Amino acid sequence: MTSQAADGPDMVAASRRSKITPEREREFFDAVLEQIRECGYDSVTMDGVAASTRCSKSTLYRQWKTKPQFVAAALRANRRVRFVGIDNGSLAEDLREVARAAGDWSRKDTKLLQALGHAVHSDAELAQALREALVEPEIAALQDILRRGVERGEVAEGHPALDYVPAMMFGVLRVRPVLTGEYADADYLVRFVEAVALPALGLT
Amino acid sequence: MTSQAADGPDMVAASRRSKITPEREREFFDAVLEQIRECGYDSVTMDGVAASTRCSKSTLYRQWKTKPQFVAAALRANRRVRFVGIDNGSLAEDLREVARAAGDWSRKDTKLLQALGHAVHSDAELAQALREALVEPEIAALQDILRRGVERGEVAEGHPALDYVPAMMFGVLRVRPVLTGEYADADYLVRFVEAVALPALGLT
DNA sequence: CTGTACCGATACGGCCGAGTACCGGTACAG
């Protein structure tokens, strides 16, 4: 974002300026996200990340100017497409598979969302990175699945429950630890889909 | 909880030891909870609470030993029974009224739950106070409403959706700000009840 | 072989918040 736009013949030299390999960078990102999950955003320190990755605080500050920028970069690097390739030809089976897939990483993502939920009020860049990394890809993928169900005629277009499927899936996912202390696992989510989501959509 | 158990004739004098009236105490509690909602738990300072209530930090530390104990006391004082008196003789109408009632204070309670969600990992007393103040009363009241519906025969006992009603109500309530940036209002929640909760329970 | 520039380590300045100590004012008891 700073000087990577150099188009001259020194671009190779410019990319050689940092000896941080992409693998090393991912170690930094994994470390800071893990510490956020464990202790919360405010309790995470740059010293702690440096110590746990055996690098120097200087190294971190050479790459990223401030702590929120560093965390935002870690979130953006963590962004990935969810629910990819879920297309079984049946909305009910697609939703069950979403539930199974969500159960796998629900613990990590829920912790992150919980820990950063209030930090985003103080840094707009952090807020946008969080949305792009953890919220929008999942919503979009879920809406794709629902749209295909509508196109196949399984659910009538404009069905009132359609608008609430993302909210109730992520709502149940996120609120489970608060209610019972346990994180939502795949089994719990699949049963939720069968007991609530499918009946609400008019699918048996 | 400390010396209020004195049974001697000096109990009047003992209760007179503190010149903090219950109304004054509630000002402290309201101030700290409001600041937590605005800035998060870690950003709230005892100096800030003292300044906003025009009292001295000494006064706060004379009554409560540490910051988490002070916050826990504020939460316990804020505990109240929710959904009280909701009993219309119809489960559908009861749930609609729950949605309307929840929309009124969802903003304040959701902010509190969000702000304290990660602070509870570092203080067990705080965690229990939060559960007793904001989670358990609402769950219990909701289950009472559901139980009456079962007793009236509106829903079969053991209906699979029954277990998920509290989770999906609070889930949708809490996750709305994350998804759209807006807090859930009464209208949104009532439509959710009609589009999802009632069909899932087999009520029209 | 020599220079360059990045890395890791350490130390430091500045700031801020938790919790403590002290002091004058004042309400209430007797």
Added chain:
DNA sequence: CTGTACCGGTACTCGGCCGTATCGGTACAG
């Protein structure tokens, strides 16, 4: 009227973390 004890205000210590500066080591270029 006099004493007691609590309240509010201020100043203080202590510790922690952000961000910066500095220095020796080392990998790579030419």
